[in-house]
Amino acid sequence: MYDGPVQDLIDELGRLPGIGPKSAQRIAFWLLDQPAEDVERLAQALIEVKQKVRFCEICFNVTDQDVCRICRDPKRDASSICVVEESKDVVAIERTREFRGRYHVLGGSISPIAGRGPGDLHIAELVRRLSDAAITEVILATNPNLEGEATATYLSRLLGQTPGIRITRLASGLPVGADLEYADEVTLGRAFSGRRYVD
Amino acid sequence: MYDGPVQDLIDELGRLPGIGPKSAQRIAFWLLDQPAEDVERLAQALIEVKQKVRFCEICFNVTDQDVCRICRDPKRDASSICVVEESKDVVAIERTREFRGRYHVLGGSISPIAGRGPGDLHIAELVRRLSDAAITEVILATNPNLEGEATATYLSRLLGQTPGIRITRLASGLPVGADLEYADEVTLGRAFSGRRYVD
Numbered sequence: 001m002y003d004g005p006v007q008d009l010i011d012e013l014g015r016l017p018g019i020g021p022k023s024a025q026r027i028a029f030w031l032l033d034q035p036a037e038d039v040e041r042l043a044q045a046l047i048e049v050k051q052k053v054r055f056c057e058i059c060f061n062v063t064d065q066d067v068c069r070i071c072r073d074p075k076r077d078a079s080s081i082c083v084v085e086e087s088k089d090v091v092a093i094e095r096t097r098e099f100r101g102r103y104h105v106l107g108g109s110i111s112p113i114a115g116r117g118p119g120d121l122h123i124a125e126l127v128r129r130l131s132d133a134a135i136t137e138v139i140l141a142t143n144p145n146l147e148g149e150a151t152a153t154y155l156s157r158l159l160g161q162t163p164g165i166r167i168t169r170l171a172s173g174l175p176v177g178a179d180l181e182y183a184d185e186v187t188l189g190r191a192f193s194g195r196r197y198v199d
Numbered sequence: 200m201y202d203g204p205v206q207d208l209i210d211e212l213g214r215l216p217g218i219g220p221k222s223a224q225r226i227a228f229w230l231l232d233q234p235a236e237d238v239e240r241l242a243q244a245l246i247e248v249k250q251k252v253r254f255c256e257i258c259f260n261v262t263d264q265d266v267c268r269i270c271r272d273p274k275r276d277a278s279s280i281c282v283v284e285e286s287k288d289v290v291a292i293e294r295t296r297e298f299r300g301r302y303h304v305l306g307g308s309i310s311p312i313a314g315r316g317p318g319d320l321h322i323a324e325l326v327r328r329l330s331d332a333a334i335t336e337v338i339l340a341t342n343p344n345l346e347g348e349a350t351a352t353y354l355s356r357l358l359g360q361t362p363g364i365r366i367t368r369l370a371s372g373l374p375v376g377a378d379l380e381y382a383d384e385v386t387l388g389r390a391f392s393g394r395r396y397v398d
Contacts, residue, residue: 043242
Protein backbone atom coordinates (compact mmCIF):
# COMPACT_ATOMS: atom_id res chain seq x y z
CA MET A 1 0.00 0.00 0.00
CA TYR A 2 1.28 3.43 -0.96
CA ASP A 3 0.43 6.71 0.69
CA GLY A 4 -2.87 8.27 -0.50
CA PRO A 5 -2.72 9.62 -4.05
CA VAL A 6 -0.33 7.01 -5.49
CA GLN A 7 -2.51 4.15 -4.26
CA ASP A 8 -5.65 5.94 -5.49
CA LEU A 9 -4.15 6.20 -8.96
CA ILE A 10 -3.01 2.56 -8.94
CA ASP A 11 -6.53 1.51 -7.92
CA GLU A 12 -8.17 3.60 -10.64
CA LEU A 13 -5.76 2.39 -13.34
CA GLY A 14 -6.27 -1.20 -12.18
CA ARG A 15 -9.97 -0.92 -13.04
CA LEU A 16 -9.20 -0.42 -16.75
CA PRO A 17 -9.70 -3.49 -18.94
CA GLY A 18 -6.51 -5.48 -19.50
CA ILE A 19 -4.56 -3.60 -16.80
CA GLY A 20 -3.57 -5.80 -13.85
CA PRO A 21 -2.21 -4.55 -10.50
CA LYS A 22 1.42 -4.84 -11.67
CA SER A 23 0.79 -2.83 -14.84
CA ALA A 24 -1.21 -0.27 -12.86
CA GLN A 25 1.74 0.20 -10.50
CA ARG A 26 4.19 0.47 -13.36
CA ILE A 27 2.04 3.06 -15.16
CA ALA A 28 1.48 5.06 -11.95
CA PHE A 29 5.22 5.33 -11.24
CA TRP A 30 5.91 6.12 -14.87
CA LEU A 31 3.35 8.94 -14.67
CA LEU A 32 5.00 10.25 -11.49
CA ASP A 33 8.17 10.74 -13.55
CA GLN A 34 6.42 12.56 -16.40
CA PRO A 35 6.05 16.35 -16.69
CA ALA A 36 2.85 17.58 -15.04
CA GLU A 37 1.57 18.94 -18.41
CA ASP A 38 1.67 15.46 -19.98
CA VAL A 39 -0.31 13.92 -17.15
CA GLU A 40 -2.81 16.77 -17.23
CA ARG A 41 -3.24 16.26 -20.96
CA LEU A 42 -4.24 12.65 -20.32
CA ALA A 43 -6.62 13.75 -17.55
CA GLN A 44 -8.09 16.36 -19.89
CA ALA A 45 -8.53 13.80 -22.70
CA LEU A 46 -10.45 11.60 -20.26
CA ILE A 47 -12.76 14.41 -19.21
CA GLU A 48 -13.33 15.62 -22.77
CA VAL A 49 -14.15 12.19 -24.12
CA LYS A 50 -17.09 11.99 -21.71
CA GLN A 51 -18.15 15.61 -22.21
CA LYS A 52 -17.83 15.89 -25.98
CA VAL A 53 -18.32 12.48 -27.50
CA ARG A 54 -21.76 11.82 -28.87
CA PHE A 55 -23.25 9.50 -31.42
CA CYS A 56 -23.91 10.66 -34.97
CA GLU A 57 -27.62 11.43 -35.43
CA ILE A 58 -27.62 9.59 -38.74
CA CYS A 59 -25.30 6.57 -38.40
CA PHE A 60 -24.56 6.34 -34.61
CA ASN A 61 -20.80 6.39 -35.13
CA VAL A 62 -18.91 8.23 -32.35
CA THR A 63 -18.37 11.90 -33.11
CA ASP A 64 -17.99 15.29 -31.43
CA GLN A 65 -20.58 16.91 -33.71
CA ASP A 66 -24.28 16.29 -34.36
CA VAL A 67 -23.37 14.42 -37.53
CA CYS A 68 -20.11 12.48 -37.96
CA ARG A 69 -17.30 13.25 -40.38
CA ILE A 70 -18.29 10.50 -42.80
CA CYS A 71 -21.99 11.38 -42.94
CA ARG A 72 -21.03 15.06 -43.44
CA ASP A 73 -18.63 14.29 -46.30
CA PRO A 74 -20.42 15.02 -49.63
CA LYS A 75 -17.82 12.96 -51.48
CA ARG A 76 -18.95 9.73 -49.84
CA ASP A 77 -21.25 7.53 -51.91
CA ALA A 78 -24.76 7.98 -50.52
CA SER A 79 -26.12 4.92 -52.34
CA SER A 80 -24.29 2.33 -50.23
CA ILE A 81 -24.61 1.74 -46.47
CA CYS A 82 -22.28 -0.58 -44.61
CA VAL A 83 -23.88 -1.93 -41.42
CA VAL A 84 -21.40 -2.67 -38.60
CA GLU A 85 -21.67 -3.56 -34.93
CA GLU A 86 -19.37 -0.94 -33.41
CA SER A 87 -17.54 2.30 -34.19
CA LYS A 88 -14.29 0.34 -34.03
CA ASP A 89 -15.44 -1.60 -37.08
CA VAL A 90 -15.88 1.65 -39.01
CA VAL A 91 -12.24 2.49 -38.35
CA ALA A 92 -11.12 -1.01 -39.39
CA ILE A 93 -13.03 -0.76 -42.68
CA GLU A 94 -11.88 2.81 -43.34
CA ARG A 95 -8.30 1.59 -43.05
CA THR A 96 -8.83 -0.76 -46.00
CA ARG A 97 -9.79 2.21 -48.27
CA GLU A 98 -12.05 -0.25 -50.12
CA PHE A 99 -15.34 1.36 -49.19
CA ARG A 100 -16.46 4.89 -50.13
CA GLY A 101 -20.06 4.68 -48.96
CA ARG A 102 -21.56 5.47 -45.57
CA TYR A 103 -22.04 3.47 -42.40
CA HIS A 104 -24.68 2.46 -39.90
CA VAL A 105 -23.45 1.47 -36.45
CA LEU A 106 -25.86 -0.95 -34.75
CA GLY A 107 -24.31 -0.55 -31.30
CA GLY A 108 -23.73 -4.30 -30.83
CA SER A 109 -25.12 -7.59 -32.04
CA ILE A 110 -28.16 -9.70 -31.25
CA SER A 111 -27.18 -11.88 -28.30
CA PRO A 112 -29.79 -13.80 -26.32
CA ILE A 113 -27.10 -14.70 -23.76
CA ALA A 114 -26.24 -11.05 -23.10
CA GLY A 115 -29.97 -10.22 -23.21
CA ARG A 116 -29.58 -8.03 -26.33
CA GLY A 117 -32.44 -8.28 -28.79
CA PRO A 118 -33.07 -6.39 -32.06
CA GLY A 119 -34.84 -3.65 -30.08
CA ASP A 120 -31.58 -2.81 -28.29
CA LEU A 121 -29.79 -2.05 -31.55
CA HIS A 122 -30.21 0.89 -33.94
CA ILE A 123 -32.24 -1.21 -36.36
CA ALA A 124 -35.40 0.90 -36.48
CA GLU A 125 -33.21 3.88 -37.43
CA LEU A 126 -31.61 1.81 -40.20
CA VAL A 127 -35.02 0.91 -41.62
CA ARG A 128 -35.98 4.61 -41.58
CA ARG A 129 -32.75 5.52 -43.41
CA LEU A 130 -33.56 3.02 -46.16
CA SER A 131 -36.67 4.97 -47.14
CA ASP A 132 -34.19 7.33 -48.83
CA ALA A 133 -34.46 6.38 -52.52
CA ALA A 134 -30.75 7.12 -53.06
CA ILE A 135 -29.76 3.96 -51.19
CA THR A 136 -29.31 0.92 -53.44
CA GLU A 137 -27.05 -1.38 -51.40
CA VAL A 138 -26.82 -2.44 -47.78
CA ILE A 139 -23.63 -4.32 -46.91
CA LEU A 140 -23.98 -6.43 -43.77
CA ALA A 141 -20.53 -6.26 -42.14
CA THR A 142 -21.26 -7.72 -38.72
CA ASN A 143 -18.58 -9.91 -37.15
CA PRO A 144 -18.12 -13.42 -38.60
CA ASN A 145 -19.03 -15.05 -35.27
CA LEU A 146 -22.21 -16.59 -33.88
CA GLU A 147 -23.80 -13.34 -32.73
CA GLY A 148 -22.71 -11.35 -35.76
CA GLU A 149 -24.09 -14.03 -38.08
CA ALA A 150 -27.39 -14.10 -36.20
CA THR A 151 -27.62 -10.32 -36.51
CA ALA A 152 -26.86 -10.45 -40.24
CA THR A 153 -29.45 -13.19 -40.77
CA TYR A 154 -32.05 -11.17 -38.87
CA LEU A 155 -31.28 -8.04 -40.90
CA SER A 156 -31.24 -9.81 -44.25
CA ARG A 157 -34.72 -11.23 -43.51
CA LEU A 158 -35.99 -7.87 -42.30
CA LEU A 159 -34.56 -5.85 -45.19
CA GLY A 160 -34.58 -8.48 -47.95
CA GLN A 161 -37.92 -7.38 -49.36
CA THR A 162 -37.11 -3.65 -49.55
CA PRO A 163 -37.62 -2.71 -53.23
CA GLY A 164 -34.58 -1.33 -55.05
CA ILE A 165 -32.07 -2.37 -52.36
CA ARG A 166 -29.54 -5.17 -52.69
CA ILE A 167 -28.40 -6.79 -49.44
CA THR A 168 -24.83 -8.09 -49.48
CA ARG A 169 -22.55 -9.75 -46.98
CA LEU A 170 -18.75 -9.55 -46.61
CA ALA A 171 -16.96 -12.54 -48.16
CA SER A 172 -15.93 -15.32 -45.81
CA GLY A 173 -12.81 -17.34 -46.52
CA LEU A 174 -9.15 -17.83 -45.79
CA PRO A 175 -7.37 -14.80 -44.40
CA VAL A 176 -4.65 -13.48 -46.69
CA GLY A 177 -1.26 -14.86 -45.69
CA ALA A 178 -2.76 -17.80 -43.78
CA ASP A 179 -1.66 -21.41 -44.04
CA LEU A 180 -4.34 -23.75 -45.40
CA GLU A 181 -3.05 -26.39 -43.02
CA TYR A 182 -3.85 -24.30 -39.97
CA ALA A 183 -7.22 -22.94 -41.09
CA ASP A 184 -10.14 -24.08 -38.95
CA GLU A 185 -12.65 -26.29 -40.74
CA VAL A 186 -15.48 -23.76 -40.77
CA THR A 187 -13.28 -21.11 -42.41
CA LEU A 188 -11.95 -23.64 -44.91
CA GLY A 189 -15.49 -24.81 -45.64
CA ARG A 190 -16.56 -21.22 -46.28
CA ALA A 191 -13.58 -20.71 -48.56
CA PHE A 192 -14.79 -23.71 -50.58
CA SER A 193 -18.43 -22.80 -50.77
CA GLY A 194 -17.51 -19.23 -51.70
CA ARG A 195 -14.92 -20.20 -54.34
CA ARG A 196 -14.79 -18.02 -57.41
CA TYR A 197 -13.85 -18.48 -61.06
CA VAL A 198 -10.38 -17.23 -61.82
CA ASP A 199 -10.79 -14.39 -64.33
CA MET B 200 -8.91 7.72 -37.17
CA TYR B 201 -11.77 8.70 -34.91
CA ASP B 202 -13.35 12.13 -34.60
CA GLY B 203 -11.49 14.50 -32.24
CA PRO B 204 -11.81 13.54 -28.57
CA VAL B 205 -11.87 9.75 -29.01
CA GLN B 206 -8.68 9.82 -31.07
CA ASP B 207 -7.06 12.25 -28.59
CA LEU B 208 -7.77 9.84 -25.76
CA ILE B 209 -6.50 6.84 -27.73
CA ASP B 210 -3.30 8.77 -28.51
CA GLU B 211 -2.78 9.76 -24.87
CA LEU B 212 -3.47 6.24 -23.56
CA GLY B 213 -1.14 4.80 -26.20
CA ARG B 214 1.75 6.77 -24.69
CA LEU B 215 1.51 4.84 -21.40
CA PRO B 216 4.11 2.12 -20.92
CA GLY B 217 2.90 -1.33 -21.98
CA ILE B 218 -0.21 0.02 -23.73
CA GLY B 219 -0.20 -0.53 -27.49
CA PRO B 220 -2.59 1.07 -29.99
CA LYS B 221 -5.07 -1.85 -29.78
CA SER B 222 -5.22 -1.73 -25.98
CA ALA B 223 -5.52 2.06 -26.06
CA GLN B 224 -8.53 1.74 -28.38
CA ARG B 225 -10.10 -0.94 -26.24
CA ILE B 226 -9.66 1.13 -23.06
CA ALA B 227 -10.97 4.30 -24.74
CA PHE B 228 -14.19 2.60 -25.88
CA TRP B 229 -14.57 0.92 -22.51
CA LEU B 230 -14.28 4.35 -20.86
CA LEU B 231 -16.91 5.74 -23.26
CA ASP B 232 -19.33 3.18 -21.83
CA GLN B 233 -18.55 3.99 -18.19
CA PRO B 234 -20.47 6.50 -16.04
CA ALA B 235 -18.99 10.00 -16.27
CA GLU B 236 -18.20 9.98 -12.51
CA ASP B 237 -15.93 6.96 -12.87
CA VAL B 238 -13.96 8.52 -15.70
CA GLU B 239 -13.70 11.80 -13.80
CA ARG B 240 -12.39 9.92 -10.77
CA LEU B 241 -9.57 8.51 -12.88
CA ALA B 242 -8.84 11.98 -14.31
CA GLN B 243 -8.84 13.39 -10.78
CA ALA B 244 -6.47 10.67 -9.54
CA LEU B 245 -4.08 11.59 -12.35
CA ILE B 246 -4.15 15.27 -11.49
CA GLU B 247 -3.79 14.65 -7.76
CA VAL B 248 -0.86 12.30 -8.12
CA LYS B 249 1.13 15.09 -9.76
CA GLN B 250 -0.12 17.79 -7.38
CA LYS B 251 0.15 15.97 -4.09
CA VAL B 252 2.83 13.34 -4.36
CA ARG B 253 6.17 14.34 -2.90
CA PHE B 254 9.17 12.50 -1.59
CA CYS B 255 9.63 11.92 2.13
CA GLU B 256 12.14 14.42 3.55
CA ILE B 257 13.84 11.64 5.48
CA CYS B 258 13.77 8.49 3.33
CA PHE B 259 12.63 9.74 -0.17
CA ASN B 260 9.77 7.27 -0.34
CA VAL B 261 6.69 8.64 -2.16
CA THR B 262 4.21 10.30 0.18
CA ASP B 263 1.59 13.05 0.32
CA GLN B 264 3.05 14.55 3.50
CA ASP B 265 6.44 16.04 4.39
CA VAL B 266 7.41 12.78 6.05
CA CYS B 267 6.10 9.38 4.91
CA ARG B 268 3.88 7.02 6.87
CA ILE B 269 6.72 4.67 7.80
CA CYS B 270 9.13 7.40 8.98
CA ARG B 271 6.27 8.93 11.02
CA ASP B 272 5.37 5.61 12.68
CA PRO B 273 6.90 5.53 16.20
CA LYS B 274 6.43 1.75 16.34
CA ARG B 275 8.95 1.18 13.55
CA ASP B 276 12.43 0.14 14.65
CA ALA B 277 14.67 3.22 14.31
CA SER B 278 17.89 1.20 14.60
CA SER B 279 17.64 -0.53 11.22
CA ILE B 280 17.57 1.09 7.78
CA CYS B 281 16.80 -0.88 4.65
CA VAL B 282 18.28 0.77 1.52
CA VAL B 283 16.28 0.17 -1.67
CA GLU B 284 16.36 1.52 -5.20
CA GLU B 285 12.72 2.55 -5.63
CA SER B 286 9.50 3.15 -3.70
CA LYS B 287 8.11 0.02 -5.35
CA ASP B 288 10.71 -2.00 -3.48
CA VAL B 289 9.46 -0.59 -0.16
CA VAL B 290 6.00 -1.93 -0.96
CA ALA B 291 7.40 -5.33 -1.96
CA ILE B 292 9.33 -5.62 1.32
CA GLU B 293 6.41 -4.35 3.41
CA ARG B 294 4.30 -7.13 1.93
CA THR B 295 6.64 -9.75 3.45
CA ARG B 296 6.02 -8.36 6.99
CA GLU B 297 9.60 -9.47 7.79
CA PHE B 298 11.04 -6.02 8.32
CA ARG B 299 9.96 -3.55 11.00
CA GLY B 300 12.72 -0.96 10.54
CA ARG B 301 12.80 2.07 8.27
CA TYR B 302 13.80 2.63 4.67
CA HIS B 303 16.00 4.76 2.50
CA VAL B 304 15.03 5.07 -1.16
CA LEU B 305 18.03 5.79 -3.37
CA GLY B 306 15.98 6.79 -6.40
CA GLY B 307 17.68 4.28 -8.71
CA SER B 308 20.93 2.41 -9.03
CA ILE B 309 24.44 3.27 -10.21
CA SER B 310 24.44 2.72 -13.96
CA PRO B 311 27.28 4.03 -16.12
CA ILE B 312 25.26 3.07 -19.23
CA ALA B 313 22.29 5.20 -18.17
CA GLY B 314 24.72 7.92 -17.04
CA ARG B 315 23.66 7.58 -13.37
CA GLY B 316 26.50 7.93 -10.88
CA PRO B 317 26.44 7.94 -7.06
CA GLY B 318 25.85 11.71 -7.11
CA ASP B 319 22.45 11.17 -8.80
CA LEU B 320 21.18 8.98 -5.97
CA HIS B 321 20.20 9.97 -2.40
CA ILE B 322 23.47 8.67 -1.00
CA ALA B 323 24.71 11.87 0.68
CA GLU B 324 21.38 11.99 2.57
CA LEU B 325 21.86 8.37 3.64
CA VAL B 326 25.33 9.16 5.01
CA ARG B 327 23.86 12.11 6.92
CA ARG B 328 21.13 9.85 8.41
CA LEU B 329 23.75 7.42 9.68
CA SER B 330 25.20 10.08 12.01
CA ASP B 331 22.14 9.27 14.18
CA ALA B 332 23.57 7.03 16.92
CA ALA B 333 20.34 5.04 17.11
CA ILE B 334 21.11 3.33 13.79
CA THR B 335 22.98 0.04 14.18
CA GLU B 336 22.23 -1.80 10.92
CA VAL B 337 22.03 -0.87 7.25
CA ILE B 338 20.50 -3.56 5.03
CA LEU B 339 21.47 -3.18 1.38
CA ALA B 340 18.39 -4.36 -0.52
CA THR B 341 19.20 -3.20 -4.04
CA ASN B 342 18.14 -5.45 -6.91
CA PRO B 343 20.15 -8.66 -7.44
CA ASN B 344 21.23 -7.55 -10.92
CA LEU B 345 24.38 -5.96 -12.31
CA GLU B 346 23.47 -2.37 -11.46
CA GLY B 347 21.99 -3.22 -8.07
CA GLU B 348 25.09 -5.22 -7.13
CA ALA B 349 27.36 -2.38 -8.23
CA THR B 350 25.34 0.03 -6.08
CA ALA B 351 25.50 -2.32 -3.08
CA THR B 352 29.25 -2.77 -3.51
CA TYR B 353 29.74 1.01 -3.71
CA LEU B 354 27.63 1.55 -0.58
CA SER B 355 29.26 -1.22 1.43
CA ARG B 356 32.69 0.32 0.69
CA LEU B 357 31.46 3.81 1.50
CA LEU B 358 29.67 2.87 4.73
CA GLY B 359 31.74 -0.12 5.80
CA GLN B 360 33.94 1.91 8.13
CA THR B 361 31.11 3.68 9.98
CA PRO B 362 31.60 2.82 13.67
CA GLY B 363 28.73 1.01 15.38
CA ILE B 364 26.92 0.13 12.15
CA ARG B 365 26.67 -3.34 10.61
CA ILE B 366 26.17 -3.48 6.85
CA THR B 367 24.17 -6.49 5.63
CA ARG B 368 22.91 -7.70 2.26
CA LEU B 369 19.77 -9.68 1.41
CA ALA B 370 20.44 -13.41 1.00
CA SER B 371 20.87 -14.67 -2.54
CA GLY B 372 19.78 -18.18 -3.41
CA LEU B 373 17.09 -20.34 -4.92
CA PRO B 374 13.64 -18.81 -4.97
CA VAL B 375 11.15 -20.70 -2.82
CA GLY B 376 9.15 -23.15 -4.92
CA ALA B 377 11.75 -23.22 -7.70
CA ASP B 378 13.11 -26.33 -9.41
CA LEU B 379 16.83 -26.85 -8.89
CA GLU B 380 17.00 -28.20 -12.40
CA TYR B 381 15.82 -24.94 -13.91
CA ALA B 382 17.82 -22.54 -11.72
CA ASP B 383 20.40 -20.48 -13.61
CA GLU B 384 23.99 -21.25 -12.69
CA VAL B 385 24.66 -17.92 -10.97
CA THR B 386 21.68 -18.35 -8.66
CA LEU B 387 22.59 -21.97 -7.95
CA GLY B 388 26.19 -20.93 -7.26
CA ARG B 389 24.99 -18.28 -4.82
CA ALA B 390 22.76 -20.84 -3.12
CA PHE B 391 25.85 -23.00 -2.61
CA SER B 392 28.20 -20.32 -1.38
CA GLY B 393 25.49 -19.02 0.95
CA ARG B 394 24.53 -22.46 2.33
CA ARG B 395 23.67 -22.61 6.02
CA TYR B 396 23.86 -25.20 8.79
CA VAL B 397 20.53 -26.85 9.43
CA ASP B 398 19.58 -25.97 13.01
